[in-house]
Amino acid sequence: MEQNKNSEPDENAKSDRREAIQKLGRFAAYAAPFTVLALTKKADAATGHGPVKH
């Protein structure tokens, strides 16, 4: 996709995108500890394991 580097509205759109991406990044930082917690908890369920057919 071709970019118009001199257009002011395009610069505003870029700024909006960067802001949205930064917000998501902050959410991810907050979510990381809960993600680890969730994955740890799932390991406690009843499990069964067997081999591949060979």
Add this chain to the structure above:
Amino acid sequence: MSTRAKIWCCFAVFLLPLPSAFAGDIQINGTCVLGTCPPPSGTSDAIQFGQSIGPANGSYSLTFANTDAYSITWTYSASYTAAGTALMVSPVATYTGVSPSVGNDVIAFNFFQNYYDNSPGSWDGAYTESIPLALFGNVGSGSTASGELFYDGHGLGLVGPFGLGSHFGQNTVNLTGLTDSTLAAEYEFTYNFAAGTQIGGGGSSPAPAATPEPYEALPLGLALAGLVCGRLAVRRRSSYTT
């Protein structure tokens, strides 16, 4: 579609659960509450190499003839990869009656999962069951919980029955003669609630505090979306500066 819309679509995809190709099947006290119990041999209700299902959740209300009522919830997943066959199931039974239970209530929870592989050879080898069990709250005196995993009808050993509190059992057994294309796994849990069980009392695998809740999927989705969007931002920033 604008770039912002594309970013949000990408974000939304991470929050959606993966579709279940071949669901696990669940039977409670002889009633098949999910799928076909037991599932038929063949490919129609089995996962094949490279496939997986879940995690998936469900619930069921069970009322005995003596009017004792229980809520049963579960989470399960299964996969068949180069690491072998794997399954996970976490059933929870909780008494919901207002007054203490009046009878001895036995709840049999059976989870079925078939695997299908028509390549030559057999499924023979070492099979392992790992079973955490807990009875919690005000269950009637003498209440118990137990569990056992079967492959093609071969049990890996009964874990329990255990009383009040959290317990754990694990068994590994070498199974032979598993030559069919279909490998049928069946996880059996039995909760025996004695009379006098009060509201909130129940049994689970694992203990109730370790049950994964649906809200925990949101942070996981956010974290993944954040990683993808972070990469996108770096790529876009470098393209603007060149």
